[in-house]
Amino acid sequence: MKKLIFLSALAAGALSVSAQTKMDQDRAAIKSLAGYYKVTFNYAETFATDTAYKFFPRYKSWGYEWATIVEDSPKKIAIQHLLVVGDSTIIKHWREDWVYEQPSMLTYEKDNTWKKVNFKPADVKGRWIQKVYQVDDSPRYEGIGTWTHVDGRHEWQSRTDSPLPRREYTKRNDYNVLNRGNRIYMTDKGWMFEQDNNKVLRNANGDKLIAQEKGYEEFTKVDEAKFAYAKKWWADQQAYWKDARVAWEEVFAKNPTLKLTDKIEGKRLYDRLFEVAETSAKEKWSGAKNKAETVKVINSYLKQS
Numbered sequence: 001m002k003k004l005i006f007l008s009a010l011a012a013g014a015l016s017v018s019a020q021t022k023m024d025q026d027r028a029a030i031k032s033l034a035g036y037y038k039v040t041f042n043y044a045e046t047f048a049t050d051t052a053y054k055f056f057p058r059y060k061s062w063g064y065e066w067a068t069i070v071e072d073s074p075k076k077i078a079i080q081h082l083l084v085v086g087d088s089t090i091i092k093h094w095r096e097d098w099v100y101e102q103p104s105m106l107t108y109e110k111d112n113t114w115k116k117v118n119f120k121p122a123d124v125k126g127r128w129i130q131k132v133y134q135v136d137d138s139p140r141y142e143g144i145g146t147w148t149h150v151d152g153r154h155e156w157q158s159r160t161d162s163p164l165p166r167r168e169y170t171k172r173n174d175y176n177v178l179n180r181g182n183r184i185y186m187t188d189k190g191w192m193f194e195q196d197n198n199k200v201l202r203n204a205n206g207d208k209l210i211a212q213e214k215g216y217e218e219f220t221k222v223d224e225a226k227f228a229y230a231k232k233w234w235a236d237q238q239a240y241w242k243d244a245r246v247a248w249e250e251v252f253a254k255n256p257t258l259k260l261t262d263k264i265e266g267k268r269l270y271d272r273l274f275e276v277a278e279t280s281a282k283e284k285w286s287g288a289k290n291k292a293e294t295v296k297v298i299n300s301y302l303k304q305s
Helices: 002-019 022-031 224-254 269-283 287-301
Strands: 035-047 059-073 076-085 089-100 104-108 113-118 128-133 139-145 148-150 153-162 177-186 190-203 206-221 257-259
Touching (some): 022 089, 035 190, 035 224, 059 224, 076 224, 104 128, 104 139, 128 153, 224 269, 224 287
Antiparallel strands (some): 035 059, 059 076, 089 128, 148 153
């Protein structure tokens, strides 16, 4: 009798595991990227075609980051990252949207310009696009890849172009495109964002490789208590940024090519939108007001292609 009960339980367990679809596994892996983390940033240039090239110093930094899910539907998961500096400073950091089998995405060209490209259904079947946004929810880069789940390992990778990273975009002008080799995988303590990047100078004659680099951004889980102030801050801000995402989607839909001005009267786009966010929180603006004010600011930074 005991043997029969054991075999029945074993069969039920096997059924439960086999019933988890590939889509379920993908979604579980993506959602596990959310959480409370200490993040370490390590980058080092590894190769250059020009023997006279002087490698730039290695970059190393760290910080605390809360990644919170702000949208969860069957084919889309959006995760907002919030950087915690000290006990009372919060920076709305990058956002990542994961979209399943989307038939198009934005590709980065150069000079703050992105273009929409379309895919055939076969090209996106079973694949996720990771859309990475800057602190003001303007585009940064998008990459497409397939999540794999083998022998207890869960990972996703892509190759795509992006603007210069923030650690270099005010310091260098010898290259203008970062061709990113992105690899995300789960670890025992959190997850790793591993990169194999090409620093490229792009012009009318094509691409010239300036240097290659290796990057590791390690997300290690930490105590949630560190993020009490971040939760309070985000509670006041999240309504505006939800409306801002709607405003940006409207802009994306109307502009197959998106070219953004770097500064207007000394202010970058994120300066202006952060001001709108603060005013919205103080004045308790409605969704329609938030959207209208956000679109107005974004349009002022759009260049005609």
